[in-house]
Amino acid sequence: MAGECTVQQMKLRGNFCHLTLKMPLGFPEPVPGQFIMVSCCPSSDGYLPHSADSPDARFQRFAMGPVNERTTLPRPMSIFDYSRPAKRERGLLTLVFKTLGRGTLQLSQVRPGDQLRFLGPLGNGFDYQGWRRTLLVAGGVGFSGINMIARRLREAGNEPLVALGVNTRAQSPVQLSLTEVPSVYRWALPHTTEPLKLVVSHLFEEFIPSIVTSLYPGDEGAFCGTTCDLVEKLLGANPSYAGDLTLVACGPRPMLAALTAIARHSHVKRYLVMLEERMACGLGTCLGCAVQTREGVLPFEEDGPQEGPTTFKRVCTDGPIFNGYRIIWERLC
Amino acid sequence: MKSDKKASGKAGQRAQAKELLRLNLGKLSLKSPIVIASGTFGYGDEYLHVRGFSFDDIGAIALKGVTIRPRAGNPAPRIVETTGGMLNSIGLSNIGVNALIEEKLPMLQDLGTHIILNVGGDRPEDLIDAAKALSYYQNYFSAIEVNVSCPNLDGTPIGQNTGTTARVVTSIRKLYRIPLIVKLVPNIASIVEVAGVCERAGADILTIANTFPGMAIDVFKRRPILGNNTGGLSGPAIKPLALLLVHRVYRAVSIPIIASGGITCARDAMEFIIAGASAISIGTALFYDANVCKRITEGLVDFLNEDAKMNGLEQPRPLKDYVGTLVLNG
Ligand SMILES: Cc1cc2nc3c(=O)[nH]c(=O)nc-3n(C[C@H](O)[C@H](O)[C@H](O)COP(=O)(O)OP(=O)(O)OC[C@H]3O[C@@H](n4cnc5c(N)ncnc54)[C@H](O)[C@@H]3O)c2cc1C
Ligand SMILES: Cc1cc2nc3c(=O)[nH]c(=O)nc-3n(C[C@H](O)[C@H](O)[C@H](O)COP(=O)(O)O)c2cc1C
Ligand code: FES
Numbered sequence: 001m002a003g004e005c006t007v008q009q010m011k012l013r014g015n016f017c018h019l020t021l022k023m024p025l026g027f028p029e030p031v032p033g034q035f036i037m038v039s040c041c042p043s044s045d046g047y048l049p050h051s052a053d054s055p056d057a058r059f060q061r062f063a064m065g066p067v068n069e070r071t072t073l074p075r076p077m078s079i080f081d082y083s084r085p086a087k088r089e090r091g092l093l094t095l096v097f098k099t100l101g102r103g104t105l106q107l108s109q110v111r112p113g114d115q116l117r118f119l120g121p122l123g124n125g126f127d128y129q130g131w132r133r134t135l136l137v138a139g140g141v142g143f144s145g146i147n148m149i150a151r152r153l154r155e156a157g158n159e160p161l162v163a164l165g166v167n168t169r170a171q172s173p174v175q176l177s178l179t180e181v182p183s184v185y186r187w188a189l190p191h192t193t194e195p196l197k198l199v200v201s202h203l204f205e206e207f208i209p210s211i212v213t214s215l216y217p218g219d220e221g222a223f224c225g226t227t228c229d230l231v232e233k234l235l236g237a238n239p240s241y242a243g244d245l246t247l248v249a250c251g252p253r254p255m256l257a258a259l260t261a262i263a264r265h266s267h268v269k270r271y272l273v274m275l276e277e278r279m280a281c282g283l284g285t286c287l288g289c290a291v292q293t294r295e296g297v298l299p300f301e302e303d304g305p306q307e308g309p310t311t312f313k314r315v316c317t318d319g320p321i322f323n324g325y326r327i328i329w330e331r332l333c
Numbered sequence: 334m335k336s337d338k339k340a341s342g343k344a345g346q347r348a349q350a351k352e353l354l355r356l357n358l359g360k361l362s363l364k365s366p367i368v369i370a371s372g373t374f375g376y377g378d379e380y381l382h383v384r385g386f387s388f389d390d391i392g393a394i395a396l397k398g399v400t401i402r403p404r405a406g407n408p409a410p411r412i413v414e415t416t417g418g419m420l421n422s423i424g425l426s427n428i429g430v431n432a433l434i435e436e437k438l439p440m441l442q443d444l445g446t447h448i449i450l451n452v453g454g455d456r457p458e459d460l461i462d463a464a465k466a467l468s469y470y471q472n473y474f475s476a477i478e479v480n481v482s483c484p485n486l487d488g489t490p491i492g493q494n495t496g497t498t499a500r501v502v503t504s505i506r507k508l509y510r511i512p513l514i515v516k517l518v519p520n521i522a523s524i525v526e527v528a529g530v531c532e533r534a535g536a537d538i539l540t541i542a543n544t545f546p547g548m549a550i551d552v553f554k555r556r557p558i559l560g561n562n563t564g565g566l567s568g569p570a571i572k573p574l575a576l577l578l579v580h581r582v583y584r585a586v587s588i589p590i591i592a593s594g595g596i597t598c599a600r601d602a603m604e605f606i607i608a609g610a611s612a613i614s615i616g617t618a619l620f621y622d623a624n625v626c627k628r629i630t631e632g633l634v635d636f637l638n639e640d641a642k643m644n645g646l647e648q649p650r651p652l653k654d655y656v657g658t659l660v661l662n663g
Pocket of ligand 1: 035073074075076077078079095096097098099100101102103104105141144145275276277278279315320413414
């Protein structure tokens with residue numbers, strides 16, 4: 001769907017923004033893993049695209065284009081959360097993003113009531129029907145890519161283990177505090193030698209339990225190291241888990257690439273990554289977001305990259321979720 | 334009842350307003366001056382599924398450029414945003430003529446608008462071969478656009494060389510009954526000369542122009558951002574450059590012009606039309622706002638009404654009366 005949505009709430013937390021948007025009626029319910037393209041439209045500067053024909057509005061309709069709007073391209077953002085609306089109500093969609101450059105900075109300055117232009121939901125969501133044990137790994141703001149799948153899995157009674165990697169706890173995209181380890185996680189935890197404490201992330205009264213890895217040794221309750229260190233440790237201590245494990249990762253590319261190697265030598269059955277690439281159309285038409293993947297049947301994909309035909313896939317329409325074993329990381333990192 | 338009447342009155346007004354935008358592009362009659370730029374819309378089918386997107390405001394769609402064989406395209410990243418624009422180095426990644434024929438032809442009719450075939454290629458022979466392979470299917474299309482100006486291929490674009498351009502246009506002319514459009518290179522010593530050569534070689538329409546070659550650098554890595562090092566610049570940043578080219582070519586040739594380069598709103602469109610364009614192409618703006626065509630259509634109608642009022646006319650003049658009405662100073 002292409003249209004405009006209204007900013008309902010905007011919360012800043014350090015470098016991170018939690019942006020809640022009221023979507024128009026008829027907005028299709030997104031599947032976890034999907035994303036939208038957003039951009040500020042001139043209405044944020046006081047322009048209402050479909051307003052009454054005041055001379056002002058008419059002039060702006062005539063003369064306003066992207067050049068006045070500071071960015072030329074919209075920004076792709078994972079759908080962090082979506083609340084299903086009651087009948088005839090408008091759905092609420094949340095984005096969590098990090099302010100980096102021009103586009104995200106501009107998005108971080110919107111206020112409740114502003115209009116944003118959007119296109120979506122886009123991309124293929126997760127097909128999580130057959131998943132059994134699930135380990136969701138997020139690097140930093142990559143958390144926004146896996147929050148919704150974590151929620152849906154939990155609703156379906158398949159509690160996932162969520163590992164969030166941050167530089168320091170203070171730099172987490174979601175609020176963190178300590179609690180007890182729920183029993184559902186014991187499948188992973190008891191065999192580890194490390195005294196792992198679990199950190200629960202609170203987000204506006206809701207929370208998704210997660211192990212937090214922190215690079216800063218002083219962070220209480222956090223596993224000291226990278227997400228890769230954590231995953232290696234979990235899988236090393238419980239080799240049998242890999243057999244029916246679904247490992248999902250979203251975050252910086254070096255992390256995804258390193259996890260690929262770990263997943264491969266631990267024989268993880270299903271390894272999925274959420275990829276990011278620069279996008280223009282989001283619909284598969286411009287071919288701007290192509291990444292190179294390896295094709296053909298890889299005889300159980302743990303055996304390392306085989307020589308074989310490669311092909312370009314579009315992150316927007318063939319992804320953003322890919323079989324991590326098939327991505328040619330050397331070309332991407 | 335009363336409100337019903339009002340509604341139908343409004344619809345009637347809207348239909349009437351849209352009539353003002355009807356234009357002739359050579360032999361083609363367009364319901365709107367908006368032509369979707371090649372490479373920014375795929376083969377059109379993706380947009381059929383976008384709720385809220387309307388094909389009503391589109392006069393024609395130029396399909397993604399096809400080459401004789403499928404092309405994988407350039408390494409990532411292929412696009413980068415720059416101030417007021419974007420660079421792309423897609424590298425004419427496309428499905429090739431055979432897949433176009435087998436997979437896309439059947440659904441093109443569903444789009445309900447003129448479809449322009451766009452062909453490309455590294456070497457003149459590749460271009461001619463692609464055109465030849467598709468000539469049998471030309472009835473599916475309203476026109477063929479020959480892209481001699483892709484900045485992302487090996488070597489310099491064909492369109493940099495007047496002699497080669499003439500040869501390509503002459504060869505393809507012989508193969509096609511439908512209108513022949515040539516899409517020119519913008520960064521060339523004399524675009525007027527190439528335009529004239531194309532006209533004499535049998536081109537019916539010119540697209541002015543393709544993207545300008547450019548570059549963006551990652552200062553920390555000290556490497557170009559684009560995987561292919563360079564790319565083509567599009568978007569508002571190139572609008573004044575394209576406008577001047579349209580102005581020059583309009584005064585030198587008598588065939589109609591499709592303006593392409595940085596058009597994002599109705600005012601941009603009017604500038605190009607006044608400079609001499611018979612139609613305007615929308616590419617990069619579509620990425621920012623999928624509904625940009627609707628916005629431009631409404632803006633153009635507003636302009637025609639406003640302009641009529643300012644000139645004391647009872648009826649707005651149709652858009653086609655504005656083509657090439659630029660009056661130079663001095
Ligand atoms: C499917 C998808 C989902 C995403 N989800 C999130 C999310 O939930 N939260 C979040 O913080 N970020 C997310 N990102 C990354 C986000 O799109 C970029 O951080 C953002 O585009 C940066 O824009 P900017 O203007 O701040 O940066 P600039 O560097 O000024 O952007 C310049 C250009 O590069 C592009 N760009 C820069 N970094 C990235 C990147 N990592 N990925 C894609 N394009 C990039 C921009 O879109 C823009 O076109 C996602 C990306 C993709 C592809
Ligand atoms: C992503 C992208 C892909 C393009 N691919 C093609 C192409 O295949 N053939 C072609 O003739 N022009 C291609 N172009 C050029 C556009 O058709 C258009 O002429 C150019 O972008 C300038 O217009 P704009 O500023 O409105 O985008 C492409 C442009 C972009 C941005
Ligand atoms: S963003 Fe255009 S094809 Fe993916």
